[in-house]
Amino acid sequence: MDKSGFNNCLNQFCGPQQHEPKKPCNYSYICLFLRVMSIAKTYLPQETEKKWYSYWLKHEFFKSVPDEREPYTIVIPPPNVTGVLHMGHMLNNTIQDVLVRRARMKGKNACWVPGTDHASIATEAKVVAMLKERGISKKDLTRPEFLAYAWEWKEKYGGIILEQLKKLGASCDWDRTRFTMDESLSEAVIDTFIHLYKKGLIYRGIRMVNWDPQGKTAVSDEEVIRKEVNQKLYYIRYEVVVDELSAMSEARATHHSPLSTHYVTIATTRPETIMADAAICINPNDERYLHLHGKKVFIPLINREIPVILDEYVTMDFGTGCLKVTPAHDLNDYELGQKHHLPVIDILNDDGTLNKEAQILVGEDRFAARKKIAVLLEEAGALVKVEDYKSQIGFSERTDAVIEPKLSMQWFCKMGEMAKPALDYVLNGEIKLIPDKFINTYRHWMENVRDWNISRQLWWGQQIPAWYLPDGQFVIAKSREEAFEEAKALKSQISNLKPEDLTQDPDVVDTWFSSWLWPISVFDGFKDPNNADINYYYPTNDLVTAPEILFFWVARMIMAGHEFRGEVPFRNVYLTGIVRDKLGRKMSKSLGNSPDPLDLIEKYSADGVRVGMLFCSPAGNDLMFDESYCEQGRNFANKIWNAFKLIKGWEIDDNLANSNTIAIEWFGSRFNEALGDIEADFAQYRLSEALMATYKLVWDDFCAWYLEMIKPAYQQPVDRATYTATVQFFENILKILHPFMPFLTEELWHDELFGERAEKDCCIVAQLPNIGEINSRILNDLEIIKAVITQVRNIRNTKQISPKEALELSVKINSGLQYQQYEPIIVKLGNISRFTPVADKVNGAINFIALTDEFYIPLSENVDPVAERARLEKEKEYLSGFLKSVNAKLNNERFMANAKPEIIEIELKKKTDAEAKLTILEENLTALAD
């Protein structure tokens, strides 16, 4: 059996965290091995993660109540209540958890408020679909019946996503979990609606809205996705109404005109709406159509007369230069209609079918009608031609239905007044966007903001507190009773008005009308604006979210913060990228290119996945996710586990003196240096870089160098001082790793290696180490020593000398570096039998240069003079070139005059170093020739 087979076998017999075989085995050497090695060979996360998450919960480490400490607050971007965890959530919540855990370990009172969003359109669509499966149609239900089903659905599926977050390790204060339709949050929505209405910021009006015929609701501009679609452009001929006067002039002009004067041809992508036409519009400057000024035309098929109007809005060189105006079904046409006082003829039902106004094709769906009308027009001889045409079409984000511009009575919230301060907060830096490239986009949007359509024709959500009187007047009030009182106060009130005569507006408010209050409402800041929580936690610190919702969520939260608290809702907005697959495609359910996050956790551990996500996530840039990052994360966890295993296996001998003072001094300095780098990275929200710095510190500096330096020979004891220092280092490493890898670090934290721990002495609440002293001389020296060791190893490799074979190494020191004090390290890591300083060159030995010092390995039989000469010549050539460019600079008067003194000094040092090295090279070349 080879080693890997052995390992597999071992894993089979060892359950998670099991150190003994589950059943007796015949492999006696396995049993022997197990007795010797009582620690699992690889880190086994499953049980560990469950264990520590419940431990944290049990000891309420996530829980936060106001106290004298500085608060650190994040409110979660509430995921859709019926949603399931996807990669975007993984990224987003990993980042939040890293920030929260780090804040906690810096002594702050960290509070991460979780919750879910009722997501009216998405949830209602799901409930409708669920009912349909059960054979129930929404039409047949009363509003309360439907809502009962919806709540049932919410209760059943509402918690799933939060449970999934726990698997990731999210350290939210679950006692604070909120839902945007919780009683107090809904009340806040209604109260703010009334407040804004009274302030004149909410109004009701007929507007062209984005109508989703499938969801049967209006959606906001932000929820419309524009896509380029292949369409047809239909050229349709309208007959010009001939009156007597024009008939005469026409008779005279007819043979001169290239265009028929009896007909006018328009181009449209929507022939099914011709029945709603209110006019034909031409550009007044269009000479081709002068004869149409003041005329009327017949709509084909239905022969209704409509006027020809003139407006410069029409582009002469597009289509035929002649536009049909359909105010009810096109935003531009609507505005044109308003300008020219045209009637509005709406021929569509809410579900996108044609209504009676259309006169023909009544009841047909708009797309079916389009095809059919083309045939009818063709038959009537009114269809001139059909061309292929590409254009942008709006689709509903939620249902993917083609958006229908539709006139309807809607509620609006005025934005202009609120946008101003919200823009200023970002421009003057009170709120930082990370990365700041989003400031421009934010400004552009805020300066061109349009009023917010806040009504939705749905049942799931907060019902608009508008009450209609039988005569059509309305009042805004919290309840029927209050509405009745208000109604009685109206000037032209109806006699004998009874409360039951009032009908409440059936619409609900847009989901974002509750989410924009989130940072305030989760702390009950509306009901009780002066409570201890809101005073302590608000404004929150960081908001972590996707740039896609910068406008309809982030911007509006800022507005609400200003409007209702006179303060920003948060200080920093960290905008994550979009998670894409390797091919750069956005991960989505429909493409099926998104891995299930829970499967990933199962496979690579939560720590591994967290690390994997962060490896590839620079702020604001999209990330090309690949499972291999998680694999790397898992491998990292395993590496740490093995370092632990090594240290754990040591025995201490108190009689031994500390033989590793240099190594300890070096790693201590290196650790502090890295700590500073990590701190700086976090200060700039460069999370992947902070992680990478940690990764390298642990893997390279600690494992590959430090542990190798101090590690005692097999089965040899270690001295107490080295052991203590190493355990201390390892504990500090666990601390800086904890925000990234909470489970593994907590598991190791409690090992007896670190002595007895009190019950609440946990890594999660440990305080991060402060940056201590940095000995930069030792740091610099060690870089040289490492280079020497690498050179020796390289020589071994190229000369095919086994690492087991010890080599002699001598050095001719020119630089003055104190190699003697590093001798134990060089000897150990280079496997050197004897390290001797020499006064003269060693002939016939393999040599290399570090700094300006010459190193020799006496292996004359391995020296190939030809190859050696070639190598030296090549190096010499490079150095001469380098020296030449340095000299060119130094001889350049303008460089000497303009460059900063420290730059010149550096160049001078480069020159002397290069010259010294060249001298050595030349000497070596001469020696080779002898």
Next chain:
RNA sequence: GGGAGUUUAGCUCAGCUGGUUCAGAGCAUCUGCCUUACAAGCAGAGGGUCACUGGUUCGAACCCAGUAACUCCCACCA
């Protein structure tokens, strides 16, 4: 149509006010190793005309102009 961004090694990305061995890191690749912490590993190595073309400067991956490709946001051309 308007605006923003990106382009550096096979991949994902650093590179701060132009000036250290300024061309870097991780992964991947290649070579050699089952060296009792770790093959989910160890040691070593090889990868780049910094998108292209000009300009400014003593000096440019970095600043300026233009070009190309890609991405995103905004917008009413039927």
